[in-house]
Amino acid sequence: MTETLAPLTGLRFSKGHGTGNDFVLLADPDGDRTLSPEQIAALCDRRRGLGGDGLIRAVRSRHVPEGVELLVENPTAEWFMDYNNGDGTRSEMCGNGVRVFVHFLINEGLVTLAPGEELTIGTRAGVKIVSRTDDGYRVDMGPWDFIHPEARGKGMDSLVETLGLPDERPAVSITMGNPHTVVALSDLDELAAANLHEAPSVTPVPPHGTNVEFAVPAQPLVTDDVGHISMRVHERGVGETLSCGTGACAAAAATRFWAGSDAPDVWSVTIPGGVVGVRFFPGEDGREHVELSGPAVIVADGVLA
Numbered sequence: 001m002t003e004t005l006a007p008l009t010g011l012r013f014s015k016g017h018g019t020g021n022d023f024v025l026l027a028d029p030d031g032d033r034t035l036s037p038e039q040i041a042a043l044c045d046r047r048r049g050l051g052g053d054g055l056i057r058a059v060r061s062r063h064v065p066e067g068v069e070l071l072v073e074n075p076t077a078e079w080f081m082d083y084n085n086g087d088g089t090r091s092e093m094c095g096n097g098v099r100v101f102v103h104f105l106i107n108e109g110l111v112t113l114a115p116g117e118e119l120t121i122g123t124r125a126g127v128k129i130v131s132r133t134d135d136g137y138r139v140d141m142g143p144w145d146f147i148h149p150e151a152r153g154k155g156m157d158s159l160v161e162t163l164g165l166p167d168e169r170p171a172v173s174i175t176m177g178n179p180h181t182v183v184a185l186s187d188l189d190e191l192a193a194a195n196l197h198e199a200p201s202v203t204p205v206p207p208h209g210t211n212v213e214f215a216v217p218a219q220p221l222v223t224d225d226v227g228h229i230s231m232r233v234h235e236r237g238v239g240e241t242l243s244c245g246t247g248a249c250a251a252a253a254a255t256r257f258w259a260g261s262d263a264p265d266v267w268s269v270t271i272p273g274g275v276v277g278v279r280f281f282p283g284e285d286g287r288e289h290v291e292l293s294g295p296a297v298i299v300a301d302g303v304l305a
């Protein structure tokens with residue numbers, strides 16, 4: 001037990017993952033268990049803690065300032081996903097995390113949700129509607145957009161340099177509520193050659209840092225009206241992970257933009273931890289929304305010694 005974790009003795013936790021993107025989950029319905037960034041990093045430490053790409057605290061929206069704001073327009077958003085990266089920094093959103101979060105709420109008996117039903121969740125990137133499916137969850141992630149307005153015309157706005165790959169590569173920065181920079185690589189050999197032990201260098205880096213996705217369009221790109229890409233990711237506040245849901249949405253959005261107006265609305269994104277689905281559809285707010293679908297698993301419940 002490290003000194004940082006000692007004050008947390010007796011803390012109940014669960015461990016879960018979505019396509020290998022793994023999280024420590026804590027139920028804190030009344031908002032009386034705020035953790036310091038150091039405690040979060042210690043819990044996520046893979047050798048001295050529980051291990052996780054991130055830590056998710058489930059708290060009623062009325063107990064966090066961002067949640068109170070959301071409740072004004074969305075009174076049904078009872079639960080707030082307080083998402084933190086493994087290094088203790090906060091992120092606005094996590095696409096794999098929000099599926100695992102809802103699965104955790106169900107597992108804890110805090111909500112009931114049958115297949116076909118939906119739940120409104122508060123996050124730092126606004127409310128998200130999560131539907132339970134027969135084999136996982138589907139999330140309306142809201143609209144995507146370019147971070148740098150000049151990318152709207154040409155779909156490229158930055159350069160990325162990465163260990164293991166010769167030359168700087170053109171890239172585009174996209175927001176899914178959290179920031180992403182997507183680089184297209186030519187084939188799976190290049191994807192394997194990228195060394196993501198160190199953060200890729202992005203120029204210009206978006207104002208709040210970025211997650212970097214390396215995407216390889218399949219050949220052929222489209223089969224039966226579904227676009228296919230393979231992807232690896234280096235996450236802000238974590239390092240390389242087996243999967244990133246918001247990153248898969250950003251990579252699909254960039255690849256679809258680059259492919260032109262005939263590109264399909266439905267995409268399958270293969271990451272090292274599995275496969276997630278991405279679909280683009282017109283939202284009720286008049287903007288193009290992104291839907292993410294994939295599995296959610298709880299692997300253990302426990303108590304901190």
Ligand SMILES: N[C@@H](CCC[C@H](N)C(=O)O)C(=O)O
Binds near residue numbers: 085
């Ligand atoms: N893996 C997540 C994204 C987690 C947050 C990210 N590291 C950030 O800092 O924005 C996902 O599945 O979306």
